[in-house]
Amino acid sequence: MQVHSSRFGILEISPADLLWMPEGMVGYEADRHWTIIPDDRGAGCLWLQSIREPETAFALLHPAQWIPEYRLVVDAGTLARLGGDTADRIFVWVPVARAEEGFQLQLQLPVVINASSRCGLQLIVAGQMPLDLSRSPRDPLGTPEVPLAVAITRTTNTSAA
Numbered sequence: 001m002q003v004h005s006s007r008f009g010i011l012e013i014s015p016a017d018l019l020w021m022p023e024g025m026v027g028y029e030a031d032r033h034w035t036i037i038p039d040d041r042g043a044g045c046l047w048l049q050s051i052r053e054p055e056t057a058f059a060l061l062h063p064a065q066w067i068p069e070y071r072l073v074v075d076a077g078t079l080a081r082l083g084g085d086t087a088d089r090i091f092v093w094v095p096v097a098r099a100e101e102g103f104q105l106q107l108q109l110p111v112v113i114n115a116s117s118r119c120g121l122q123l124i125v126a127g128q129m130p131l132d133l134s135r136s137p138r139d140p141l142g143t144p145e146v147p148l149a150v151a152i153t154r155t156t157n158t159s160a161a
Helices: 076-081
Strands: 002-005 009-013 018-020 033-038 045-050 057-061 090-099 102-105 111-114 119-122 152-156
Touching: 009 033, 018 119, 045 090, 076 119
Parallel strands: none
Antiparallel strands: 002 009, 009 152, 018 033, 033 045, 045 057, 057 090, 090 102, 090 111, 111 119
């Protein structure tokens, strides 16, 4: 199936590579179908691309890559909503937002993905402040495992990322 992206052009993806987010993303609740696109630059970044809206994509980073002590407690109810009762194939990523100078990890808005059921949820976590990467940058600890096997072929590139 072809997916149009203003950032990546026309992508050829398998329907098996779709990610179902029953509640969408904060501010994008109508977008329920997404795909994950690894960043070609190898920075440990993934892109969460909306299937419905070509202009909508979120950069995601693995929080432990920047903050080794970052922990997210996922309760049994959330695991059930993700289509499972075990955390074996659960992956946590956080959106990256532009800041005045640099970027911020949005630690209070993690995206939790069950790679087995291909279901994801964006949670709102109280008490987690964003990390401003412009003020206290850390070297990434390495590229974490990409949570979903995504086979993407770029057929046309309409604009640069």
